[in-house]
Amino acid sequence: MTFAITALVMTALVLLPLAVLVLRAASLGPQGFVAAAWTPRARAAYGVSLGAAVLAATVSAVLGLVVAWVLARIDFPGRRVLDALVDVPLALPTAVAGLVYSALYVEKGWLGHWLVPLGIQGAYSYLGIVLVLVFVSLPFAIRVVQPVIESLDRDTEEAARILGASRAQTFFRVVLPGILPAVVTGFALALARALGEYGSVVFISGNMPFKTEIAPVLIVSRLEEFAYAEATTIAVVLLAMSLTLLIVVNALQQRLARNAQ
Amino acid sequence: MSIKQSHAASGSQARAVIDGLEADVVTLAVWPDVEAVAKTGLVRADWQKRFENDSVPYHSVVVFVVRKGNPKGIKDWPDLAKGEISIVTPNPKTSGNGKYSFLAAWGAVLAGGGSADDAKAFVTELYKRTPVLDTGARAATATFSQKGIGDVHLTFENEAHLEVVESKGSLEIVYPRRSIRVDPPVAVVDANVDRKGTRHVAEAYLGFLYTPEGRAIVAKHHYRPWGSAPPPSADGATWPAIETFDITAVGGWEAVMKTFFGEGGVFDSIYLPEAGR
Numbered sequence: 001m002t003f004a005i006t007a008l009v010m011t012a013l014v015l016l017p018l019a020v021l022v023l024r025a026a027s028l029g030p031q032g033f034v035a036a037a038w039t040p041r042a043r044a045a046y047g048v049s050l051g052a053a054v055l056a057a058t059v060s061a062v063l064g065l066v067v068a069w070v071l072a073r074i075d076f077p078g079r080r081v082l083d084a085l086v087d088v089p090l091a092l093p094t095a096v097a098g099l100v101y102s103a104l105y106v107e108k109g110w111l112g113h114w115l116v117p118l119g120i121q122g123a124y125s126y127l128g129i130v131l132v133l134v135f136v137s138l139p140f141a142i143r144v145v146q147p148v149i150e151s152l153d154r155d156t157e158e159a160a161r162i163l164g165a166s167r168a169q170t171f172f173r174v175v176l177p178g179i180l181p182a183v184v185t186g187f188a189l190a191l192a193r194a195l196g197e198y199g200s201v202v203f204i205s206g207n208m209p210f211k212t213e214i215a216p217v218l219i220v221s222r223l224e225e226f227a228y229a230e231a232t233t234i235a236v237v238l239l240a241m242s243l244t245l246l247i248v249v250n251a252l253q254q255r256l257a258r259n260a261q
Numbered sequence: 262m263s264i265k266q267s268h269a270a271s272g273s274q275a276r277a278v279i280d281g282l283e284a285d286v287v288t289l290a291v292w293p294d295v296e297a298v299a300k301t302g303l304v305r306a307d308w309q310k311r312f313e314n315d316s317v318p319y320h321s322v323v324v325f326v327v328r329k330g331n332p333k334g335i336k337d338w339p340d341l342a343k344g345e346i347s348i349v350t351p352n353p354k355t356s357g358n359g360k361y362s363f364l365a366a367w368g369a370v371l372a373g374g375g376s377a378d379d380a381k382a383f384v385t386e387l388y389k390r391t392p393v394l395d396t397g398a399r400a401a402t403a404t405f406s407q408k409g410i411g412d413v414h415l416t417f418e419n420e421a422h423l424e425v426v427e428s429k430g431s432l433e434i435v436y437p438r439r440s441i442r443v444d445p446p447v448a449v450v451d452a453n454v455d456r457k458g459t460r461h462v463a464e465a466y467l468g469f470l471y472t473p474e475g476r477a478i479v480a481k482h483h484y485r486p487w488g489s490a491p492p493p494s495a496d497g498a499t500w501p502a503i504e505t506f507d508i509t510a511v512g513g514w515e516a517v518m519k520t521f522f523g524e525g526g527v528f529d530s531i532y533l534p535e536a537g538r
Binding site for chain 2: 103
């Protein structure tokens with residue numbers, strides 16, 4: 001029964017839409033598909049989309065570990081407020097995030113006022129894309145790791161310390177192996193979130209072809225021409241790339257989890 | 262009777278109706294969007310003949326919005342391709358507003374006696390000076406007015422008025438000598454009204470736009486109502502005379518959608534790496 005429900009839900013919500021997507025793209029035939037999905041401009045856009053997402057997910061995974069550690073281990077005034085703040089990016093319409101970030105980092109913005117003279121362009125740049133992607137993906141990286149840190153057996157850490165391990169040794173040899181699988185899962189979720197992001201990115205990237213144009217912008221361009229099949233080919237390539245990345249990351253996560261046991 | 266409204270970017274609204282949104286009427290930004298709906302049979306092929314003035318009840322024109330006092334001295338199109346001018350306009354491939362800005366620049370060169378090559382050289386210069394390609398008109402407005410990017414923002418006259426009011430005196434409008442006339446068309450979605458039995462109200466709703474009351478509301482929102490002696494706009498602003506050309510002066514919608522904005526078209530060619538950017 002539960003299997004039937006799972007199968008039904010996954011088919012209706014995930015597999016069916018994906019099948020429609022692939023069918024629509026396939027209607028062009030192999031040559032038409034390549035012609036629509038593999039132009040130099042599209043290839044550059046895939047590069048921007050994937051590169052920025054991987055970078056952002058990496059930053060999120062590291063920052064997420066630090067934040068999760070602090071929230072789980074250190075009691076300080078305002079901890080609960082901070083803990084609640086973690087989820088805000090999930091609730092905020094991402095277009096708002098894009099607008100606010102770009103307004104902050106432009107030359108006349110609060111942060112850009114200081115950063116732009118130093119040569120740091122946080123708005124209308126690749127860096128801007130990474131910034132908003134970190135913003136939207138960080139909650140996943142934190143929330144996956146936090147409960148794992150909370151459930152760590154602190155006796156093992158104490159034992160390690162008593163047996164003469166330094167703090168660094170304790171962290172890297174005793175604590176980290178236990179939480180690394182969760183960190184990698186957080187990375188995978190953050191990556192998936194960042195790959196699909198559109199709303200915030202278009203407001204901060206500047207959308208310059210070959211430089212800061214993400215693949216979803218090309219999808220929208222083709223849709224504006226009412227070229228549905230051509231638009232879906234780009235979506236299919238993006239999807240295939242995402243799926244490959246996620247499979248690799250999941251395999252890594254499982255291997256780490258096995259080693260940790 | 263109740264009126265339900267849905268407002269979003271013109272192209273995505275057209276796609277929504279094509280995909281089954283049961284709209285009785287569509288009022289879209291550009292002719293190709295209504296035509297795309299008509300191609301599916303939802304709107305009758307002769308939709309342009311159903312209301313006066315080819316189903317275009319009001320117009321706008323593409324104008325310039327500049328910083329207070331016009332510090333860069335921008336008066337007309339040629340000024341946009343001189344020196345260190347930074348221009349804000351949305352991506353013409355994803356925005357109707359952006360399409361019109363591109364076409365206004367192109368047509369201004371032709372109307373001034375230039376050739377198609379001159380026009381291409383001019384728009385290339387223009388987009389080289391465009392640091393941000395927002396995907397929609399309102400995003401471009403935010404880029405220019407709120408984030409302080411650029412010296413001039415190309416947009417519709419009605420949008421320009423909203424932007425200037427919003428800026429509380431930090432922006433002003435400049436009318437170039439010539440510009441394109443913006444023709445946002447309206448249409449009844451025949452298949453939907455016939456099934457729902459709402460043809461009568463739907464037609465009356467769009468017909469109202471041509472009545473004196475309708476024209477007054479149109480003018481209040483800084484669109485130029487079609488026909489002679491347009492009423493003044495809300496704040497008493499009149500309609501500065503401007504020499505206009507329409508879409509036919511730049512080849513008509515079907516041609517421009519393909520040659521300018523289609524995949525691999527003129528706009529794309531500006532951004533080819535070989536173009537020496």
